[in-house]
Amino acid sequence: MTRRKTDLVLFSELTVEKALKRALGRERAELIGEIRDSGLKGRGGAGFPTGTKWNLAGAAQGERKFVVCNADEGEPGTFKDRVLLTEYAEHLFGGMVLAAYCIGAGEGIVYLRGEYEYLMRGLKETLASMRERHLLGKDCAGKKGFEFDIHIHLGAGAYVCGEETALIESLEGHRGEPRNRPPFPVTTGYLGCPTAVNNVETFITALHIVEKGAAWFKKFGTSKSTGTKLFSVSGDCARPGVYEFPMGITVANLLKEVGGEEAKAVQVGGASGRCVARHEFGSTIAFEDVSTGGSIIVFGPTRNMLQVAKNFMEFFAEESCGQCTPCRYGTETLLEGIKLLEQKKCPMKYLRELVSLGETMQIASKCGLGQSAPNAFISILQNFKHEILAHPQGE
Amino acid sequence: MLASEKDQLRHEVTTIAKRYEFHRSGLMPALQHVQRAYHHISPEAMQEVADIFQIHPAEVHGVVSFYSFLSTGRKGRFIIRLCQTISCEMADKKAVAVQLENDLGIKFGETTPDGMFTLEYTNCLGMCDQGPAMLVNDEVYTKVTPEAVADIIETYVKKFGAHVTHEGGEK
Numbered sequence A: 001m002t003r004r005k006t007d008l009v010l011f012s013e014l015t016v017e018k019a020l021k022r023a024l025g026r027e028r029a030e031l032i033g034e035i036r037d038s039g040l041k042g043r044g045g046a047g048f049p050t051g052t053k054w055n056l057a058g059a060a061q062g063e064r065k066f067v068v069c070n071a072d073e074g075e076p077g078t079f080k081d082r083v084l085l086t087e088y089a090e091h092l093f094g095g096m097v098l099a100a101y102c103i104g105a106g107e108g109i110v111y112l113r114g115e116y117e118y119l120m121r122g123l124k125e126t127l128a129s130m131r132e133r134h135l136l137g138k139d140c141a142g143k144k145g146f147e148f149d150i151h152i153h154l155g156a157g158a159y160v161c162g163e164e165t166a167l168i169e170s171l172e173g174h175r176g177e178p179r180n181r182p183p184f185p186v187t188t189g190y191l192g193c194p195t196a197v198n199n200v201e202t203f204i205t206a207l208h209i210v211e212k213g214a215a216w217f218k219k220f221g222t223s224k225s226t227g228t229k230l231f232s233v234s235g236d237c238a239r240p241g242v243y244e245f246p247m248g249i250t251v252a253n254l255l256k257e258v259g260g261e262e263a264k265a266v267q268v269g270g271a272s273g274r275c276v277a278r279h280e281f282g283s284t285i286a287f288e289d290v291s292t293g294g295s296i297i298v299f300g301p302t303r304n305m306l307q308v309a310k311n312f313m314e315f316f317a318e319e320s321c322g323q324c325t326p327c328r329y330g331t332e333t334l335l336e337g338i339k340l341l342e343q344k345k346c347p348m349k350y351l352r353e354l355v356s357l358g359e360t361m362q363i364a365s366k367c368g369l370g371q372s373a374p375n376a377f378i379s380i381l382q383n384f385k386h387e388i389l390a391h392p393q394g395e
Numbered sequence B: 001m002l003a004s005e006k007d008q009l010r011h012e013v014t015t016i017a018k019r020y021e022f023h024r025s026g027l028m029p030a031l032q033h034v035q036r037a038y039h040h041i042s043p044e045a046m047q048e049v050a051d052i053f054q055i056h057p058a059e060v061h062g063v064v065s066f067y068s069f070l071s072t073g074r075k076g077r078f079i080i081r082l083c084q085t086i087s088c089e090m091a092d093k094k095a096v097a098v099q100l101e102n103d104l105g106i107k108f109g110e111t112t113p114d115g116m117f118t119l120e121y122t123n124c125l126g127m128c129d130q131g132p133a134m135l136v137n138d139e140v141y142t143k144v145t146p147e148a149v150a151d152i153i154e155t156y157v158k159k160f161g162a163h164v165t166h167e168g169g170e171k
Ligand SMILES: Cc1cc2nc3c(=O)[nH]c(=O)nc-3n(C[C@H](O)[C@H](O)[C@H](O)COP(=O)(O)O)c2cc1C
Pocket: A041, A042, A043, A044, A045, A046, A047, A048, A070, A071, A072, A073, A074, A075, A159, A160, A161, A162, A163, A164, A165, A197, A198, A199, A200, A202, A203, A367, A368, A369
């Protein structure tokens, strides 16, 4: 079922053992420099430059340091990490070894969402095989004196645990409630130690970059969003699945590739992303335009967009950790508002208040969940007000 | 809880806690084990776990109540979790939901009287290109049709018959 565009970056040829041994023969600073030159930005959604993150974690003082892989993949419409965890586990662990060497970490943890427990066995087998080949453990990947190993920590069904500080809380055995930032995990992460938290795709991309060079990577994408990106495509299209495209692809071109030309709208970036309507299909998918962790949900001509907004808001109301008021109260209130709209009972004045509540949430919420929860509602309302306010018989 | 059960539980949780040198980072793995083996985390179990990790039981309760895969109330042996998020919704998860209710004779949020199945909704399972998707414990099913529901349920009824004596072991 899963189809893909191959052989660009992520899905290009790479022998992990060879790449690692070569990389670990180089200086840390040189490797971090290579990643920095490549312009690689985090693939988990927020888009923080990976070279900078590793440099900060490397410079931070600490007896122990950690490399953590964020495999919590909970954003609605995202499944590319599942494919990577299933088919490219060795590449992922290789990328974590690379990160550990760069920042000087001795321990790695994969935070695997509870829903992916069925991947555990395969991942453990890959770890065991890598230990046997000395790609993990003492004198890791042929580097004398460098010791690094990885274990897997299973989540227990909470979307917010994908937020990196909530993830760390969860690893430490607490409720997965996001922390105030700063301090950032690069200085004060797991057990208070310097920690580099990265997405599955980020680690794998980094390994390709050190093997093939920053210049090679920059051949793809735009100047501000270098390289390629994996996209998880679902919804109303002929060929759903995981695709690799260069950054900067237009929504229209992406739709052509996946057989979704008929779409009336596309949700880019999952529930926390933005709804892009037909007249905006010329927009590009890149950090400087429409940014995304890779979730693409296609809506065909007959989809009821208010129902889409409702589904997303139900998601946030359920997944809010409840720690701060703008998010806890805001998600519930917006959901109630959507229900009023559904019943054709929402006064215009109140609708405007809802939008301004959404804008407050974007600013005043403590973490990315509450900050992005109103995005879908606001963009759907902007683009489909006519449809949403139309009387059923008048349509 | 019987005294022997309590001893058993203490033994199992201690084994896990030891692996983490009794550090709190072992708490989730311990609770996940209790949930898996006993289908819920009772007040007595929370007290045991708290004693072993030397933290307050309220702390343990705080963690249990936070995560949707941990529960204080008893769940069925098999928890069926149907994805309710948008792509599965658009793939007509509703039809599968109705059939699940019909075939199990319970509503979402309920457990069958024989303690075999609990029926729940869950959010995106990362199978959005192959919806409707659902989990039964830790096994995933994709492109589920209303017709297939009865067969899936049947597999677990059979499985349970075969494995009845191996309950409670650590995974
Ligand atoms: C509510 C919420 C959920 C998130 N979920 C994920 C996730 O599932 N996977 C992920 O890699 N990043 C997720 N993130 C982003 C992380 O906080 C963090 O930025 C990321 O793991 C850093 O890795 P990267 O720089 O390689 O992208 C989430 C953020 C928020 C606010």
